[in-house]
């Protein structure tokens with residue numbers, strides 16, 4: 001069942017970042033995302049330095065780390081082009097209606113940096129944290145909300161079950177796809193209608209499997225007396241250790257630097 | 268010359284951290300008309316191996332030939348190949364999707380491009396071969412029992428009239444009666460239609476009783492390849508790789524060790540019976556073949 005955790009793109013290297021408490025990583029990710037929206041110009045150097053230090057510490061190959069960028073390539077290009085040509089200001093290049101301004105250039109660059117760092121900041125966390133650790137972290141962090149009758153435990157449980165089911169269902173899909181291909185199903189047919197019709201032999205068994213699995217799981221949980229979050233303990237309770245306190249201290253320092261630079265120097 | 272594998276290796280998730288070598292340098296040929304069994308403990312690569320036979324997966328290294336042609340060569344029609352090399356997966360009942368049994372069995376022939384009448388003709392032949400009567404044709408496949416579902420799925424592949432029939436543990440989860448029915452059916456298809464059969468199984472008794480040739484997989488490699496008698500002669504080595512010989516083989520070896528002059532390679536109950544009776548100077552009188 002090892003291949004299951006590939007979903008959520010976890011990449012094990014057992015680096016110091018991997019071993020950090022998931023709550024620290026989750027907070028770190030949030031803080032970083034906020035910081036890249038706080039800074040406006042030179043501040044990005046600080047953000048980039050922070051990000052790349054973390055990336056280096058994860059010991060994850062760069063091609064894997066940068067894979068997430070491929071998904072946003074389209075958005076990235078659109079953003080850059082729009083900012084480049086649509087910003088008014090000092091014109092430095094012009095051809096018919098197309099013009100590039102100094103402000104546009106800066107804007108395009110900054111927006112691109114923001115997007116890239118946003119994606120890297122999130123991938124950095126999801127590559128070093130298993131989905132289950134992540135839900136545990138969120139459950140623990142949002143626990144105070146249960147005072148306000150937010151069903152924190154139920155939401156966390158639903159999330160972890162959903163995450164658990166993604167690899168199972170994708171494996172199941174693959175199996176059914178192969179079984180139908182063995183009977184000559186053609187999933188690469190021409191025309192949109194043919195494609196949709198070709199999906200029926202795949203989707204019907206998949207839904208049936210999903211419902212069967214869900215019922216089985218519900219029964220298994222009930223058989224083991226699951227009754228919600230009240231008084232429930234964890235097998236691996238999250239506990240902060242020294243390295244987590246150090247990491248949190250560094251995180252606070254980082255935020256302080258970003259805010260100070262913003263306030264004092266308008267970076 | 269039917270199916271040939273040449274130095275075939277297969278790796279799941281190549282290049283990722285979850286890389287898993289499932290097959291290593293496998294060479295084998297399955298001739299037309301053979302009845303081949305494949306055994307091996309869990310995770311030894313049996314299911315991976317048979318999915319290479321009909322091009323559902325591409326080998327990482329090495330070549331697969333069907334009737335002498337490289338099935339991953341340029342321009343090879345792999346969809347067509349799958350009509351000739353039919354594969355029934357482990358727990359095939361998860362592939363049922365149509366509203367009634369007849370339409371589900373017609374799925375394969377329809378994909379072959381046959382007319383509606385031809386499809387239904389093929390389907391009813393296949394369904395009667397697996398012992399599903401006409402009163403079932405309009406039933407929903409989801410209302411059937413486990414064993415009936417299994418038979419409908421096998422019919423779904425048989426209806427394409429394949430030249431080679433590959434089955435991945437067709438008897439898993441069936442009761443003894445259901446198991447015998449399926450195995451007898453397969454063996455009948457082999458005898459009457461002369462189709463090549465490849466049977467993946469966990470049961471030594473089953474393979475000893477039905478197959479003519481036995482391939483033993485161990486950790487992604489082909490460990491033994493021969494008649495069941497030849498293979499089970501290595502019962503001590505088989506145990507080392509987590510398998511065993513049929514129980515009668517042990518009995519016969521024990522008898523031999525006790526000084527009885529029996530055929531120690533007997534691997535089916537029938538063979539053992541004949542051999543033991545001979546030692547006591549009697550002949551088989553029950554009339555069984």
Ligand SMILES: Nc1ncnc2c1ncn2[C@@H]1O[C@H](COP(=O)(O)OP(=O)(O)OP(=O)(O)O)[C@@H](O)[C@H]1O
Pocket residue numbers: 003279280287288289307308309310311312313314315316
């Ligand atoms: N989709 C997959 N992704 C990654 N690894 C896989 C996948 N399918 C199988 N494997 C691995 O490949 C190896 C061989 O698997 P395979 O399914 O061929 O075994 P098997 O002999 O059919 O076992 P069983 O008797 O349990 O059906 C196993 O170690 C398994 O973990």
Ligand SMILES: [Mg+2]
Pocket residue numbers: 313314315357435
């Ligand atoms: Mg298998």
